[in-house]
Amino acid sequence: MNENVVDLVGLLRSEVEALMGELGEPAYRGRQLFHWVQARRTRDVNAMSSLPRELRAVLVEHVGVSRPEVSRVQRSLDGTRKYLFRLEDGEEIESVLIPDDGRLTTCISTQAGCPLACRFCLTGLMGLRRNLRAAEIVGQILALQDRLEQGERITNIVLMGMGEPLLNFTQVERALRILSDEQGAHFSPRRITLSTVGHIPGIQKLAASDLGINLAVSLNATTDAVRDEIMPINRRWPIAELLGACRAYPLPNRRWLTFEYVMLDGVNDSREDAKRLVGLLHGIRCKINLIPFNTAPDLPDRASPRERVEVFQRVLHDAGLTATIRESRGWDISAACGMLRVEKENA
């Protein structure tokens, strides 16, 4: 996109309305323009037929509609699809589409790379390249929608791709407001889940916002000694403080927090861990999502044997907690949890 134009994809509806105001147009013209861009996904201003021809001619000079370029698509045997995107400055990110029982979940990225270096995650090995702009976060959804097959519709959005969403709070928040706008793609916040390593200031900001999305926290250990080892962020925000922030999180009625827990062989998967977890989560309205570890040659850990995952789950169940085992999807195309990484030829 030409540098002298405003990218409409990253603008809130109110901002598009204000922009129209500057051009001497009424606010409803801004609403129409927003709808063309976000709901109808039209990129060519001249094709926006509800806008007067003269206005379109003016707009062409001032605005553009960006899209991250899809540079590769891979399809898993289980139906999962992974998209590699190339951004304007050449950075690359990945998104995943996961069809499942009538739902179609999309897992999107919020940063190119990630600075947090969790031991079990391939994205961490890239380091942080940069934060994504709101237009690039929204753009992943629009680009995937452009390529859906007949009859498909994205039902759920999870911010569980590359990066730590709460380290890019401003752009993530903006993207979510755009995506949930009723004049735009209109995703209900209830169908959007943000997953975090446990960045406490971010959790507090989210708590204070009116975004209304679901929160998932990657806990992954029951002692600080282990969590320090596998998630360096724990040295800054240890378990007790993290769970304190979770307890203080204002949950709407009938909503639950989710705790994610990657099962690492001999590291965090003992019966004692399960019992400690029960104690830690006491009094928090939550579900636990046990994630089978996805191995990779560059990662030091091994996956817990299935029986051990099931024993762990049973201990949680017996204590009255809801715990599910996440089915691994897209492993064969490295699209599964923790496997999103872009290799740079000569980084």
Ligand code: SAH
């Ligand atoms: N930074 C955020 C968003 C990424 S979500 C977060 O950490 O929550 C990625 C999820 O996949 C996290 O719950 C993480 O614990 C999990 N994960 C990372 N690497 C994994 C791996 N190799 N196998 C299984 N799950 C993994």
